[in-house]
Structures are given as structure tokens and as C-alpha cells.
Amino acid sequence: MDSLIVAAAQALAAGDALGAMKRVALRDDAPALALRGIAMAQLGDLDRAKALLKNAARAFGPRETVARARCIVAQAEIALVSRDLGWPEKALETARAVLDKHGDRINAAHARNLQIRRLLLVGHLDEAERLLAKLDPSPLPPAARASHELAVAGIAIRRLRTEPARAALARAAEAARRADIAALDVEVRNAARALDAPAARLIAGGTERLLSLGEVEALLSSGTLVVDACRNVVRRGSEVLSLASRPVLFVLARVLAEAAPADAPRALLLSRAFRARHADESHRARLRVEIGRLRAALEPFADIDATPQGFVLTLRGKGDIVVLAPPMETEHAFLLALLADGEAWSSSALAIALATSPRTVQRALDALAAAGKVQSVGNGRARRWMMPPVVGFPTTLLLPGPLPSD
Template structure:
């Protein structure tokens, strides 16, 4: 490798793409094309970066498998940053295997981090954790240690494990300082703000207050019966009942919890669950049916008793009932939770991350755009969606992933 290529590579590693381009901007050999592609990616021109990396991969000979694999890893990173979640993960896995076989431990670790970041993004926390298991980040360069620590922190945050999250964020901050790359330090600072931002609201006995993530963790471990409106589940410290696919039952459970220790009137329950302004006998009959279903779903956690005016919850183990709600209630809160990361998303990528149909996500984006909460740019397949930061919203508790605590 000649001196200009070496110098350009060192500049990229230090986070200085302009210095790298000064050395290779006029060259079109395979190594120079690859470095130019990475430099353009660091400058934010992803379309040009992808074209250069594809040209570089074609320019390397079939015998230069390691160089081709590095191009694949760089393409995968661009896809992740530009939220192209449909990019073939198997291609990255094959590239990582090639790098490991050729002894390129640093780039193999980078590929592993990219795979784990994608899994974290779509809520597959167990798979991300298994991928990182047994990996010692200590011998890696500081920039890769930052990436590793941020993934560990992200997993802990999604699982509401604040002690582990703070420890990982401290390691990321230390590694970012050692790397001396301002963009990395800014990324760590942004991730750390999650710990100091309102994560939810807690409603107990008619009183509401904002809570941080560590307070949410304390609440979930306290034995309180929690109606979690961030995940649409009912839980205590021993068990969880998911009502994500039963919105009527969850609406009834929440209304009963907000009325506790008193009862919720039938008119209130009909309005909350069925949006019925003028209830008739058919509504009341349906309410009795749904209450029976709710009683069956929650039989291990609480009883649902009929009263003179309505219904009330009678916890079996808990001494307290709390509602855990997002800081701001939004019809399409989960979509806004992803868009609030500051990146531009395609509707297909949002569908993959949310586990929803593309048409459902598209309808949500169109409604949010009509309300001025999101904006789009580009056309066709290049159409991307973004949103300005919303104060106090959204919360990481709205992002997908295994439920914290009892359901690891």
C-alpha cells in the first residue's frame, strides 16, 4: 500500500474526511475508490459513497477477498446510517466471516457492531446480545470500543436496566475521549441524555407525575400492579400480561386503573373503550362481554369486580396500582419515537423496525404530515421522513423489544 493510501486511511480513522480526500480525490484505483467512498459517507453524501464503494468492490480482483469484504462492511454502515433496514444482513455476515478468516480482527469487530446495531434498532435484543457475547472490546481501537459500549447501553436502556446502562455509557465516554473524534463524543453525549430525560408519566390514585428511566425501573420492581401504556401490558414484578393486540381490553384496564381505588362508571368505560357517546343496551352488553374477557386475561394479577355504578380492580398481590404513560400521548407515538433519533427514515424501514405493514406506516406518516409533525423529502424510493425534536417526547419505552424484567 502506498504512502498516500496509508495517509488517507489514517485521516479517515481520525475522523478527518477532507484530509483523506486531498490525498486520493483524483485517483481511481480500487483502494482510492474505497477510501473516497468512506470519506463521502463521513461527509453525509451517502448516494455518492455507495456508488464509489460499489466501484471499488468491482475494481478489486477476486483474489482480494479481504478488500472486497471491507467494501461490503462500509456499504452496510451506510445502509444502517441511512436507515436502509432492508439491506441484506447475510451479505454483512459473510463479509465478517471473510475478515475473521483473513485475520482482520478490527474490521470483523466493526462488522459485528453493525449487525448488533441493526438488531438493536429493530428490537431483537436477545440476538444482539448473543452476537456481542464473548467479545472483548479492550483490544479494539477507541472508536470501536465506543460503538460496542453504545450497543450495550442501548440494550440495557430498552430493558430498563439503568445501572448497566450508566456503566456502558461511562465506558463509551471514556473511549470517545481517547478517540478524540468530536462526532463520536457528540453521539455519546446524545445517548447519555436519555438517562436524564423524562421517560414517562406515572398516574397513581388520580395524581400524575413525570418520571425518569431509573424511577420506571424502581416502579417495575416494586410489586406495584402497573398498567403500562408504553408497551400496552399489565404487569407486576412476577408476571406480565400482554394486551398489545387487544386494544379494547387495554383501554378498559387503563380506565379502571386510573379510577382505582374507586370504581369506573359504565359510561366512562364505554366512552374510553368504544368511544360511545350515547350508550344503548347493545353497548352495555358488549361491555359485560369485554369485562369477562379482561377478567380472564388478568386473573393471575387482579380481579375485575362489578359495582353498583361500574367496575373496579381488586389486585391479588399488589398493594398499589399505577398507570405508566408516555410523556405526551400521540396517536402514532411509536412512529415519532423512531423519527426522533434525528435520522431520515423510509416508510419501509419504519415498517421493518415496528413490525407493522408498510401501508399502516404510510397512513400514519400521512396523518402526521398533515398535522405538521413530520416532513418528507425526496421522491419515489428516495423518499425519506424526518421530524424536528419534540420536547419531552418521545420515550425509549415506546421502542420495540422484549419486555423488561420478567420476560428477558
């Protein structure tokens, strides 16, 4: 490998994309194309970066399997950052296996880390934890180690384990400090702030207040009966009853919990559960049937008794009854929550993450765009959606480690 390629690779590893470009900007050999692709990715031109890396993978000879695998890993990271969740997972796993077979432990571990981060985005926590258990982060350089710890923290946050999350974020901050890459340090600090940001609303006794993630964790581990509107479950300590597939029962449980310890009027139950503005006898009969089903489902937790005005939810034993709701419950709130990460998403990637149809997502995006809550860039297949930025600050992609052949 010549000195310019080595110098450019070292510059990229340190986050100096412009310095790397100065050394290889006029070259079109395979290693230079790969380095230029990474540099363009760090500078934010992801379309140009993808084209350069694809050309580099083709330019490497048939014996340079490791170099081609590194290009595929780089393409996978660009797909992840650009929220192209439809990018073929098998290609990344094949590249990771090639790198591991040829002893490139650093890039193999980085590929595994990318797989974990993708699984986090689409909400497959069990599989992400399984892959995380197989990953040895010790060979990772500081920048990649910070990214790994962010993935560890992401899993812990989604599992409501605040102390492990704080510990992982502290390790990520230390790795970012050693990497000396400003954009990475900002990313870690932004992730740390999420632990103290409002994570849910507590509704009890007719009042509401915002809770941090730590407060949510403490609430769920207490003896309080929680009607969790974030996951559509009813829980008390370690006992959990899922009503995700029974939306009418969950709405009734939530209305009763919001009214507790008082009773919930029948008119309110009918309007919330069945959206019945003018209830007739058939609606009232259905309400009695559904209340009976809910009473049977909640038997381990609480009792439901009829009152002259409606129904009342009474806890078995000592404790409180509360409702845990998302911080905001506007229409398309889950879509806005995904876009709140500041990245540009395609409608197909949003559909994958939300496990719904692309057409449903597109209709929601059009409605949000008309309301000025989201904006799009690009056209056709290159169209991406994001929240309107407060300030114009470009997202920088970090691709640790050189990709050309040794």
C-alpha cells in the same frame, strides 16, 4: 500500499475526512475509491459514498477478498446510518465471515457490531444480545469501541437496566475521549442524556407525572400493580400478564386502574373500550362479558367488583395501582418516537421497525407532514423522512479503520 493511501487511511481513522480527500481525490484505483467513499460518508454525502464503495468493490481483483469484504462492511454502515434497513443482512454476515477467516479481527468485530446495531433498531433484543455475547470488543480501536459500548447501553436501556447502561455509557465516553473525534463525543453525550430524559408518564389517583428511566425501573421492581400502556401488559413485580393480543381487555384494565381506588363509571368503560357514544343493551351485555374475562385474567393480581355506578379494581394484598403510559400519546406516537433519533428514515425502514405495512406508514407520514411534524427530503426511492431540525447541524458518519487492502 503507497504512502498516500496509508496517510489517507490514517486521516480517516482520526476522523479527518477532508485530509483524506486531499490525498486521494484525483485517484481512481480501488484503494483510493474505497477511501474516498468513506470520506464522502463522513462528510454526509451518503449517495456518493455508496457509489464510490460499490465501484471500489468491483475494482478489487478476485484475490482481494478481504478488501472487497471491507467495502461491503462500509456499505452496510452507510445503509445503517441512512436507515436503509432493507439492505441485505446476509451480505454483511458473509463479509464478516471472510474478514474473520483471514484474521482481520478488527473489521470482523466492527461488522458484528453493525449487525447488533441493526437488530436494536428493529427491536430484536434477544437476537442482539445473542450476537453481543459472541463479540470480543478487545481488538476494536477507540472509535469502534465507543460504538460498541453504545450498542451495549442501547440493549440495557431497552431492558430497563439503568446501572449497566450508565456503566456502558461511561466506557463509551472514555473510548470517545481516546478517539478524539468530536462528533463521536457528542453522540455519546446525547445518548447519556436519554437516561435522565422523561421515559414514561405515571398516572395514579387522577394525577400524572413524568418518570425517568431509573424511576420506571424502580416502579416495575416494586410491589405496585402496573398497567403498562407502553407494552400493553399488566405486571406486579416479576409476574407479567400480556394483553397485547386482547386490546379490549387492556383498555378496560387501564380505565379501571386510572380510576382506582374509586370505581370507573359504566359510561366511561363503554366509550373507551367500545367507542360507543350511545350505548344500548347490547353494549352493556358485551361489557359484562368482557369484564368477566378481564376478572379471570387478573385473578392472580386483583379483583374486579361491580358497584352501582360501574366497576372497581381492588388489589389483592397491600400496594398501589398505577398506569404507566408513554410520555406522549398523540396519534402516530410510535412513528414520531423513531424519527426523534434525528436520522433520516425511509418509509420502508420505518415499516420494518414498526412491523407494519409500508402503505400504513406512508399514510401516517403524509398526515404528520401536513401537520408540520415531519419533513421529507429527496424523491422516489431516495425519499427520506425526519423531524424538523431545531438547528442546521449535519450528521457525521464515523467509519473507523481503513478499508483498502493491506
